[in-house]
Amino acid sequence: MTKMFGTNGVRGIVNKDMNVQLALQMGKAIGSVFTGAIAIANDTRLSSDMISSAVCSGLMAVGCDVYDIGMVPTPALQYYVKTHDDVVAGVMITASHNPPEFNGIKVIEGDGTEASKEKEGEVEEKYDEEIPTVAWDKVGNIHKVPGAGEAYVDAIVSKLDIPMIRKAKFKVVVDCANGAACFTTPLLLKKLGVRCITLNGTPQGEFPGHPSEPTEENLGDLKKLVKDTKANLGIAHDGDADRCVFVDNKGNYVPGDITLALLARSIVMANRGGYIVTPVATSSLIDELVKSAGGEVVRTAVGAPIVSRKMMEIGGKFGGEENGGLIFPDHQHCRDGAMAIGRMLENICRNGALLKQISTIPVFYTEKRKLTCPNELKESAMQFLDQNTEGVSKNKTDGLKIMFDDGWVLARPSGTEPIFRVYAESKDRDRAVELADQYETMVRNFISSA
Structure with missing residues (x-):
């Protein structure tokens, strides 16, 4: 188990946990594990230049050339790495949805997927060593590479039914969260012939519009503007734009579980079957819709890299998480917020307005609770829950999922935050609340008494 890498890279508060000394050593470690040219990119955080410069210095110190593709979404970097044979890996400077005082370092393997736990473990082992640097005439160089965002958008457009989308004459509202989607998503929609009204469309690392996590409580302006402008759809990204969530044409927030299930059913129907891959935390709605369309759901631990690698292993047709991270393997095996927009527009063209589709599916009530928990108490809290749920059907794929005849509970510590x-x-609904209350209270009491 890695001690520095969480669910999505190494993260921390800038100039505390995430500082230039760490970033420099991490660059040297990454460059020692992935020998060759490395591509690097960043989101809009104020500290991105500082952290990126330190990582680049570490990479060049061990002899790696660096291709800096600038401020782009994480999946744009992944696409660049995947499609350039002279690049052996990538580094994304981002903390995704975390508050602006955070930043992070995410490693991308040569096939464009997020680094496996094995590779992250190798990087950590190297990080703890005294890493030798190369001679003065063997240091790497840095190259600024323009146009990576545009190439990424063009790749998405090439996979979509453009005439069908243009014919629909969509009007949408997009909340870019002052993040990495500020240029790419409006460009994508322009190329698709979609009228795009933007919110928080300037790159500002303080995230002044709202926190960068696209939860319902953060998207009040988007919901209102969709209604006020009579738009067909609302779209919201997180900070590095590998995720997106939707708002229907009446201004209702659509939970990621529903989006995932609707697109999964559509893709299974189009493929006349197939595997859909998703973590244990995803709603049971996806099981019902995918089974009704002739497909099969495969469950994994939480984390996009785990989902994508399982998809590659079994030939999954689609996958994703309940947080709006959707993976389309015909494009690339990673979460991709911009491709999710294109596929949702196609889905609406074929199956009707999002609100109409939602009205025809079963209703599941989900309660999500989040507690502050010191990292050192996470393991013992899990043991406490396990010991106090004897005799109940349990799944330990990731955390502790407790199954009942009329629902389930999942207790799981965050891999990136003290949560x-x-x-x-x-x-x-009442049963969902009851279960959430019961297990939240158990965890809260354990933490307070520890």
Whole structure:
């Protein structure tokens, strides 16, 4: 188990956990594990230049050339790495949805996927060593590479039914969250013939519009503007734009579980079957819709790299997480917020307005709770829950999922923050609340008494 890399890279508060000394050594470690040219990119955070410069210095110190593609979404870097044979890996400077005082370092393998736990482990081992540097005449160089965002958008457009989307004459509102999607998503929609109204469309690392996590409570302006402008759809990204969530044409926030299930059903129908891959935290709605369309759901631990690698292993047709991270393997095996927009527009063209589609599916009630939990208490909290749920059907794929006849609870510590999450689901709203209350109280009491 890696001690520095969480679910999505190494993250921390800038100039505390995430400082230039760490970034320099991390650059040297990455460059020692992935020998060759490395591509690097960043989101809009104020500290990105500082952290990126330190990582680049470490990479060049061990002899790696660096291709800096600038401020682009994480999946744009992944596409660049995947499509350039002279690049052996990538580094994304981002903390995704975390507050602006955070930043992070995410490693991308040569095939464009997020680094496996094995590769992250190799980087950590090297990080702890005294890493030798190369001679003065063997240091790497840095090359600024323009146009990577545009190439990424063009690749997405090439996969979509452009005439069908243009014919629909969509009007959408996009909340770019002052993040990495500020240029690429409006460009994508322009190329698709979609009228795009933008919110928080300037790159500002303080995230002045709202926190960069696209949760319902952060998207009040988007919901209102969709209604006020009579738009067909609202779209919201996180900070590095590998995720997106939607708002229907009446201004209702659409949970990521529903988006995932609707697109999964559509893709299974188009492929006449197939595997859909998603973590244990995803709503049971996806099981019902995928099964009804002739497909099969495969569950994994939480984390996009785990989902994508399982998809590659079994030939999954589609996958994703309940947080809006969707993976389309015909494009690339990683979460891709911009491709999700294109596929959702196609889905609406074929199956009707999002609100109409939602009205025809079963209703599951999900309660999501988040507790502050010191990292050193996470393991013992899990043991406490496990010991106090004897005799109940349990799944330990990731965290502890406790199954009941009328619902389930998932207790799981965050891999990136000092947070403990409790999810509960049932077709009965009161039962979902009851389960969430019960297990949240158990965790809270344990933490307070520890």
